[in-house]
Amino acid sequence: MVSYTLRRLLEAVPVILLVTLIVFLLNAAIPGDPGRIRLGQRADPAAVDAYNEARGYNDSLPVQYGRYLWRLFTQFDLGESDVKAGKSVNEILEEAFVVTLRLALLSIVVALIVGIGAGILSAVKSRTFIDYASMLIAIIGVSMPVFWLGILMIIYVAPVLGLPRTGFDDSSTYTILRSLAMPATALGLLSSATIARLSRSAMLDVLTQDYIRTARSKGLSEAVVILKHGMRNAAIPIVTVVGNSFGYLLVGAVLTETVFALPGLGREVVEAIKTRDRELITGGILLMSFVFVGVNLLVDLSYAWFDPRVRDDRS
């Protein structure tokens, strides 16, 4: 296990370096002069040049990249925003990340509830109308443009349920849950279909096993049987899916955050791309990618922990 962990960690190192390199190159390719962006379109060319010189934008790309990496890995400093004067990228991303993280976690809860619910239901009522209907509903959830669903929810659902339409109120846990209820639902539906398929399949598997028949014959109620045995079987694939879909949730969050006016990471980065805020683009995409790499690593490691075979036959 230790050697497997080490190997996975070592594999992550080039990935992280490559991520930084690609983001850096992407940024360099996006047109727009940072000095002009900071000082305004009407700024004097000499002043623009002075700004770029001071911020190091006039240096060659390898020099800039080296400096960026040095700052990143020695001080975890992502630089200063080009658009918001006097605001550090670390500060901006920290605030935004907290929001996105909460949104992503809550939407996983929604995805699990809807996905497992639909999966169990359709397995138990296999090959009936309910089976098809619940699977269909789960897949419809992934098939809607998330902003469309979001706007429809703001117009038609929020007034009925008395939920806040937009924004993020973090004055208490209760207000956080209320502000995130609709966005987390819209976002959670994105991963629920896969979870539904997996739990349905696992559940069908279990339902035909001998020990279920035994358990039933012992007089246990059906619900207990299904939950205890079925879910234990489905747990590992579901954990994997949840881990893997974390990245997709971060991505889906871009649109969800815009619709519901949540001050999250995705919206921040989209704004940064639109306003050509270089340091913020780099920092934001890096943070998301690092989180993705980190979560995947954790998923893989926990997978290996539960299932020793994985450690060996991975090549």
Place this chain on the structure above:
Amino acid sequence: MSNVLLRTGLSLSCLGVLSVTLICGCTARMDSDSDVVRQITSVSAPHPDGIFRVPLMTNPPDLDPILVSDTTSDGVASKIFNTLLDYDPQLQLEPCLATAMPEISADGTQYNFTIREGVRFSNGREITATDFKYSLQRLASVRSKRSNLIEPIRGASEAIESARSSSVDAPEISGIEVLGERQLQITLEKPHAPFIYHLAMVNTAVVPRELVEEHGHSFSRNPTGTGPFILEEWREGTSLSLRANPDYFEGSPKLAAIHYRVIPEPLAQLEEYKAGNFEVLAVTQGVYPKWSNSNRANEVLSWPSLVVQYYGFNLEKEGSPYAGDSASARKLREAVNLSVDRKFLGEVLLEGRFFPANGILPPGILGHNSERPAFTLDRERAGQLLAEAGYPNGEGLPSVDLWFNTQGDNAKIAQAVQEDLKKVGIPIGLKMLDWGAFIEATDSGEPPFFRLGWVADYPDPENFLAFLFHSKNKGPNGNVSFYGHPQVDSLIDQSYAVTDMDERIRLLRQAESKIVADSPWLFLLFGRETILKKPYVKNFNPTGMCDDVQGNHVRWHLVELGKPGAQ
């Protein structure tokens, strides 16, 4: 298990509610054609703590006066800071931090101000003439986005030049002199009549040197001034709260606080307004006609704004049939101007929030020529001109791209104009960009044909004509049509030295007429600002300089929340 079932049941019933409301929505729409006054449900209850709540589309990028260059930042900053002069409701200049309008020397170069006594920054220190000198000099620093505002001052160009190679925060400008604790004298290089308006722009607001120096670049995050409100908390991209400044020199504000919330989706803003979570709302498509014809008509507030919307031709773009001064190009440009149904654009497409332009200067700007008729649709004449230009029915006329930015109604207008032009045989393509990329491209003269608008910085014709058409301002300075005509240049130049307003206006009107005759633009629309405002809000009296809900130049210390239902 039961929990799971419950959840599934819940989402099903949500879908049910959804479809029912959709059907109701359809029927409601059909009713609108009859005379029935529509019923709109909208909560009307002021915040119990006297908070005025405003939605914003975007986070204000900067609140340091020398960095403010967009309308959102301007709206917020102008509640935190004050300037020497300000506007009265009729857009006449009046003293603000000065005790009176300045004494101007006979040659029009020297302005003498007396600073109001007893005005304090919100850190408690009283303002002096030295603070103004410092604040104006900051505009010459390398970080300033508005150094052009002080350029007419004697010694300013040199200061700007010297600041380029240094990081001096406020380079010395000889033309700004402190003659006493409350005596300020500004001397211009040469007469520049519109200079006085610069002193009413938030960029020239007075700032406390000690705090600017303490915060450095992050003064923009911690703005402190003399204004009616004080920055309380700013969560960027989310919200911004201002609290009342109890020691405000014109009297303590009636509101306890102003809360801004950033909501990028207009539809969501409207839903929040209806739920009673905002006092005001900037109106987007679909709202104005419906609310005007409803039980909530009293919440609609509309006023002419100092805006002109236009599609500019790049007159120096190589390969564009519309560029240059040849007879054929001029006829083509005129034909384009005759081919667009502006009445439809303004009244139907934009729901009466805009009206056909008759030139460059919108009503409300001194010098607006109300006698010139608005541009109208004349397809026959357009076809004739097209033929005269060598392209009968548009045959052989190459298609050029119209560039526009993603925001607001731009895409709708562009598609309608494209359709209109197609009807007379003029082909255009559409190219949509984000604002950042768009403005960079127009400044560098890339697009042959582009959408832009101009919002007045101050209600003077010079602000439109000089920036947009003087040949010295070609490119990023504002003249992105790259128009240039010696006669127009000289009329504008002459006007700077003229102190008599009527004479200035005569000169500038002459310049406008000359420009209109050359049709460097497809002149489109003049605008109205339209907002919704809860009926209990009192003393919110917008001027033509107001950018929708921002209420620029509104007397914010007088704005008040009455009782629910009160008018």
Place this chain on the structure above:
Amino acid sequence: MTAVKKGRSPAQMAFKRLRRNRLAMLGAFVVLVVAMLAIFPTFVVPVHGDGSGSYGFSEQFRTVEEYQQPPGIPGHPLGTDELGRDVLTRIVYGAGISLRVGLIGTVVAVLIGLILGSLAGFRGGRVDTIISRLTDTFFAFPSLLLTIGILAIFEKPNEYVIFAALGFVGWPGVARIVRGQVISLRGSEFVLGARALGQSDRWILIGHVLPNCLGPVVVVSTLMIAGNILAEAGLSFLGIGLPPPAPSWGRMLVDSKEYWVDMPWMGIFPGLAIMITVLGFNLLGDGLRDAFDPKMKD
């Protein structure tokens, strides 16, 4: 794939399983209908004007009587939009755009993924390590943000740039699957046999290994088409999609959203068009996956 009955290839077995899956058949039907709309739009809507517009039809709009009208008025079964254009016509012609975005973006991704994945799997060693790390890297990027970033480089995002960007972002999924398949097939008897017969590596790869990857690649492509259609709508929402007047479904939604409260047909119908099409591809893709994966219970 151990339980092969005599006389039936795995593909035939999979097809049989697919045919039994009612939801998958529903998906296939939807996909077929959308494809027909895309290829023969004039079957459903009359030709407007001279058909010279940039999207194969010329649009009539802006007569005041037909402006922003609800479904059911003569000639406009789904109503007219914010510019007075027929919503049905635009939806029908939009099918072509959605399919193009979905398909071509996917084809690009599959091509890149096939080449890199098979190279990694077949060559192994250092080539494999490099390609695998590259795959991991692109996997780690938030895909929508990467797409937006790439589109920001090209200032005018026309159709082809969007196809390319979506493909460029989507390939790692394909590459991973192909690599896995190739590795598992590399040591199989028929490859060893082919080698023994002296066939070249390239021929073995193209002739034997890749056809056996087809199943999983078809599955992932079908789902990717669905994802790309949604991505185009999302890009439009963020103001980065196809420029007007393209009748893309995403654009139709974005351009009309201010009106939805009062004129819901402008939002409902294009939204449903996206939903049903994406649903079709998702159902079909899931069905294919189950069909190719005998472990999955149906």
